[in-house]
Amino acid sequence: MIRDLWLIGIGTGSPRHVTLEGAQALRDAAAILLPLKAGKDDLAHLRRRILDASGSTARIVPFDYPVRDESLPYQDRVAAWHDEIARRWQAAFDAPPDGPVALLVWGDPSLYDSTLRIAERLEPRPRVRVVPGITAIQALTAAHAIPLNTVNGPVTITTGRRLHDEGWPPGADTIVVMLDAECRFRDLDPAGLHIWWGAYLGSEDQILRSGPVAETADDILATRQAARERHGWIMDTYLLRRAP
Template identity: 75%
Template sequence: MQDLWLIGIGTGSPVHVTGEGMQALRDAATILVPQKGAGKDDLAELRRRIIAASGTTARIVPFDYPVRDPGLPYLERVDAWHDQIAERWHAAMGKGGSAGPVALLVWGDPSLYDSTLRIAARLPVPPRIRVVPGITAIQALTAAHAIPLNTVNGPVQITTGRRLRDHGWPMGAETVAVMLDGECSFRRLDPAGVTIWWGAFLGMPQQVLYDGPLADAAQPIEAIRTAARARHGWIMDTYLLRKA
């Protein structure tokens, strides 16, 4: 049975990879590096920098990442996409050429709003999974803004931009951490009494932060996000919302 190690790498900064993660890279026999196409070469390059910083002698196997079919309904589209990713993983793992653990670097943490574990379960022969946790985007965001995740005894809801857009403010939540929002869904909320702390490229040299009352900050954040994505060709951002 193949060993597959899923190594959380934080938000792309080598200093956000834990000591355990670096050791896992050194101990791996093969490391898979996804290539996400034109305009996203930085993503593969960031992975390669982390790999180089670990000092590993593992064999590096790149593979092309599939794209989602925009013509399918959302859940069907994601399901088909995960099948395709699993097929690419399986093919790339076969190119490793040596026995030993295969490692895959995962943004943030493989257990938090990430489908890596679900994709691994779709491999033709289920591997032995080892998860090495990384710094999550939420940790990086709250640290960058020097704020706590919650208030004293206050509830926190972690959700996606899609759910915020479709269902509004989660019932009973005082603080909402929002992941995977490509549409600035905070613009759809009633901003009264809401503060936002937003960040992109967390922990990287190009990190950008913005915070303030949602009524005042929503438009500047959207403009900053649009400009940053155009400049870099991609963006990874997250934000925290809190009601007074």
């Protein structure tokens, strides 16, 4: 039923993070799929703010976002979740849309986001267009006014789960950690380790912390927990770098 699917990166919550191409795509789309997550009304509100700022007049088609089945093994849990999201995208329409359907993707559809993988589950397969957006990594390094890499140095992008399971990546002097609800930097030897952390990047609620891990870990943990309780959700990421 969805013939043309546009995945539009919207940055990390600020309408100013949407590129000119992204704003034009939002204006050109016939319908916008809007996920509704229990207890996270602010996320839907932010999406609507972005649509208003872009000048979009597209029909908004809401759908209830499913939750993962935590009883399943991780890979099976994610696969079943993606299957259900794809089903709900299609079920949201009672008739084929009369033009492109757009989804607003936090950050960028290319970086630790599964929207492209979910789109592959649709039958028949739609024509997919991707409009890149500001990534959380760009927003983080800009907010702290730091370069992503050292001179001629490698950068590893990983998750909190892998940091916990595998430790510091071999050969890395800079790592960016995403999707870390447990603040796994606390599992590392803090000697010589510096952190730049940020939440709600680019928004009026932006929070930043930086410093030696040994001195800032407890503050980041407490700040993160308080912010999550206040807003009901949190999106954060951090960069770690070892002193030479």
